[in-house]
Amino acid sequence: MYSRHEYGNIIWVDLESPARSDVERIIEEFDIHPSVAEELLVPSVKARAEYYGEYAYLVLHFPALRHSHKTREQEMDFIVGKNFLITTHYDLIDPLHKFSKLFDTQALLNDHQGSEHAGMIMLSMIKKLYKAVEHEVQVVRQNLHDIEDHIFSNHHVEMVSAISRSSRDLLNLRHTIEPHRDTLQSFELFAPQLFGQEFMLPLKTLTNEYYRVHNHIVRETESLHELRETNNSMLTTKQNETMRIFTILAFVTFPLTLIVDVVNIDSEYNPLLHHQYDFWYVLGILLVVACFMFVFFKVKKWL
Numbered sequence: 001m002y003s004r005h006e007y008g009n010i011i012w013v014d015l016e017s018p019a020r021s022d023v024e025r026i027i028e029e030f031d032i033h034p035s036v037a038e039e040l041l042v043p044s045v046k047a048r049a050e051y052y053g054e055y056a057y058l059v060l061h062f063p064a065l066r067h068s069h070k071t072r073e074q075e076m077d078f079i080v081g082k083n084f085l086i087t088t089h090y091d092l093i094d095p096l097h098k099f100s101k102l103f104d105t106q107a108l109l110n111d112h113q114g115s116e117h118a119g120m121i122m123l124s125m126i127k128k129l130y131k132a133v134e135h136e137v138q139v140v141r142q143n144l145h146d147i148e149d150h151i152f153s154n155h156h157v158e159m160v161s162a163i164s165r166s167s168r169d170l171l172n173l174r175h176t177i178e179p180h181r182d183t184l185q186s187f188e189l190f191a192p193q194l195f196g197q198e199f200m201l202p203l204k205t206l207t208n209e210y211y212r213v214h215n216h217i218v219r220e221t222e223s224l225h226e227l228r229e230t231n232n233s234m235l236t237t238k239q240n241e242t243m244r245i246f247t248i249l250a251f252v253t254f255p256l257t258l259i260v261d262v263v264n265i266d267s268e269y270n271p272l273l274h275h276q277y278d279f280w281y282v283l284g285i286l287l288v289v290a291c292f293m294f295v296f297f298k299v300k301k302w303l
Contacts, residue, residue, distance in 0.1 A: 001015070002025070003016075005103055005104060007103060010084065010117070010118050011083065012087070012118070013026060013086045014089075015086070015087065015088045016092070017090050018041065018088060020041065023037045024037075026079075026086055030084055032079060032086070033052060036079065039057070039059075039077065040077055040086075040088045043090055047059050047060050047061055047179040047182075047183045049186040054081055055084075055194070056080050056081075057079050058077070058187060059075065059077050059078075060075070060078070060180060060183060061076075062093075062129050062176065062177070063133060063172055064091075065139075065172060065173070073172070073176050074089060080118050080122045081194070082118065082195070085121050085125075087125070094132070095128045095131065096129070099124070103121075117195055117199075119191070119202075120199075123205075126206060127209055130213050133173070133177060133213050134213050137173065137213065137217055140170060140220055141220055141223075144166060144220065144223055146162075147159055147163060147166065147227055147231075151230060163224065170220055173217050177210070177217065178214070180210050181211075184207050184210060188200070188207070251293075252293055255293070256289060256290065259282075259285060260282065260286070263278075
């Protein structure tokens, strides 16, 4: 799908799952190198930034754990020049759709303040995408709060799978966004040649936005590790308590069973066998032994 937006003297072309005819169209209009244009036809594996004199080509992947319509990761390709910006993606990206509405509104109002070139438009767009990533982190943070509440409500077993799911989400967030650091650093090397030295300050602001989101992910990962350790400790304690109870029960029942077996030996020398009150004698002996063992366990603080 091909959509075109104009903002003053800046042209933004957005391509969603572009056809070859769309790519040929931008090659002709913006004089894009065919090798770069070919990259737009299929998703790229790695994030990167490349300089082509009159424009730069960037590939960034953004995590979309709950806002993606196809995958858990969404790719954005940027071809940015002085007066044009070409974006390519292979899925409906909600923050980008909202940005296009804002872009068209500002163009309608003829509000060109702060957008002297397409580089500023691209920075604003990437910041919107980082906001969406931050929302993903907030969802994970809320999940961790729920996990914490359940851990201290004695739902330790159920939380093992919940912690694993949150761990998977944080791992996907971190693995997807960490390559942005090297890509942005590469872009900083040749960005002044495209947009001037004054562009470096807004670009540093974008880099700071990346580090802020990345640090949020790292902090939530550390919180997850603490919750996992807490849950494992409480689960182990609960299991140990259960094993202790079963051990005590086995230790109590064994001597009582042994006594019953001994007094049931069919021998003429057995003083209790066939006695008029043999059942009550045996029951009394068992009660005395059980009481003794109970007192012994309390003194040893095993109960």
